Amino acid sequence: MKKIAFIGAGSMAEALISGMIKNNLIDGDHIWVTNKCNHEKLNQLQAQYHVQITYDLQSLFKETNIVFLAMKPKDVAEAVHKIKAYLKKDMLIISVLAGVSINSIESLAEEELAIVRAMPNTSATVGRSASALSINNRVTAEQMKLVQQIFETVGLATTVREDQLDAVTGLSGSGPAYIYYLAEAMEKSAEEIGLEKGMAKKFIIQTLIGAAEMLDKSPKESEQLRKDVTSPGGTTEAGLKVLDEHAVQQAVIDCIKEATAQSKKLGLNFNKSMKV
Numbered sequence: 001m002k003k004i005a006f007i008g009a010g011s012m013a014e015a016l017i018s019g020m021i022k023n024n025l026i027d028g029d030h031i032w033v034t035n036k037c038n039h040e041k042l043n044q045l046q047a048q049y050h051v052q053i054t055y056d057l058q059s060l061f062k063e064t065n066i067v068f069l070a071m072k073p074k075d076v077a078e079a080v081h082k083i084k085a086y087l088k089k090d091m092l093i094i095s096v097l098a099g100v101s102i103n104s105i106e107s108l109a110e111e112e113l114a115i116v117r118a119m120p121n122t123s124a125t126v127g128r129s130a131s132a133l134s135i136n137n138r139v140t141a142e143q144m145k146l147v148q149q150i151f152e153t154v155g156l157a158t159t160v161r162e163d164q165l166d167a168v169t170g171l172s173g174s175g176p177a178y179i180y181y182l183a184e185a186m187e188k189s190a191e192e193i194g195l196e197k198g199m200a201k202k203f204i205i206q207t208l209i210g211a212a213e214m215l216d217k218s219p220k221e222s223e224q225l226r227k228d229v230t231s232p233g234g235t236t237e238a239g240l241k242v243l244d245e246h247a248v249q250q251a252v253i254d255c256i257k258e259a260t261a262q263s264k265k266l267g268l269n270f271n272k273s274m275k276v
C-alpha cells in the first residue's frame with residue numbers, strides 16, 4: 001500500500017483525507033499528517049480519521065510515495081524549505097495551492113520532481129469534488145493512474161492545461177462558497193417569511209440537491225430549466241424580477257472573474273517574492 005504525507009492540515013487537507021478514507025481508497029495508517037504548529041488540530045484528525053500525526057519529518061517521509069502540499073500559498077516557501085531535503089525524485093508531489101505554478105514549486109524544491117498541480121474543492125469530503133489536474137513531464141503513467149484514482153475517489157477529476165487552473169479555481173475551487181452564500185441568504189429569508197429554521201433548512205437543501213440533479217440529468221439547459229419554473233405572472237417571475245433589479249447574475253459573473261483574477265495575482269505575487 002502507498003503512504004501519503006500531508007504537509008498542511010487545514011480544510012482542504014481534511015476534505016481529501018476524509019473523502020479518501022470514507023471511500024476506502026486508503027486507511028488512516030497509511031496517511032501521515034503534519035502542520036505548522038497546531039497540535040490540537042492534528043489530534044482531532046487522528047481521533048476522527050485514525051491517521052498518523054507527527055512533527056518528525058524523518059518519520060513523515062520514510063517510504064512516502066505521495067506528498068500533498070496543502071498549506072496557504074503565502075506559507076509554501078517556508079514549508080518547502082523545511083521539507084526539501086526529504087523530497088526524492090521518485091516521490092510524487094501533489095500541490096493543491098491556488099495560483100502557485102508547477103515551476104514555482106520546482107524552483108523552491110531545487111530538485112527535478114514529478115509534480116501534479118490540482119484544484120479540488122471541499123466537497124471532496126462527501127466524494128463530490130470537482131478536481132482539475134495538471135502535471136509536469138516527470139509524472140510517470142503509473143503515478144498519473146494513482147493521481148486519477150485519488151481524485152476520482154473524492155469526485156470528478158479532469159486533466160486541464162495548467163493555464164486553465166486559475167479559471168477552475170475561480171469557478172469550482174471557490175464554487176462551493178458561492179452556493180453556501182446562496183444557502184445562507186435562503187436561510188435568512190426563511191426567518192423573515194415565518195418558516196421554522198429546521199424545517200426551512202430541509203427544504204433549502206432538497207431544493208439545491210434537486211436543482212443540481214436536474215442540471216445533471218435533464219437534457220435541458222439551465223436557462224430552460226429556469227423558464228420551466230417561471231409561470232407568467234407567478235411567484236418565481238416576481239422573485240426573479242428582484243434579482244434582476246439587483247443585477248445578481250452579473251454580480252455572480254463578476255465574482256467568478258474576480259476570484260480567477262485573484263488566483264492569477266496569488267501566483268504573480270508569489271513569483272515576485274521568490275523572483276522566479
Ligand SMILES: NC(=O)C1=CN([C@@H]2O[C@H](COP(=O)(O)OP(=O)(O)OC[C@H]3O[C@@H](n4cnc5c(N)ncnc54)[C@H](O)[C@@H]3O)[C@@H](O)[C@H]2O)C=CC1
Nearest residue numbers: 008009010011012035036070071072073075079096097098
Ligand atoms: N479551502 C478550500 O476550499 C480550498 C483550498 N485550496 C488550497 O488549499 C490550500 C490550503 O487551504 P486551506 O486548507 O483552506 O487552508 P488552512 O488555513 O485551513 O490550512 C493550512 C494548513 O497549512 C499548515 N501550514 C502552514 N505553514 C506550514 C508549514 N510551514 N509547514 C507545515 N504546514 C504548514 C497550517 O498549519 C494549516 O494546517 C491553499 O493553498 C488553498 O489555495 C484549494 C482548493 C479549495
Ligand SMILES: O=C(O)[C@@H]1CCC=N1
Nearest residue numbers: 097098169173174175
Ligand atoms: O479561497 C481560496 O484561496 C482557496 C482556493 C479555492 C478555494 N479556497
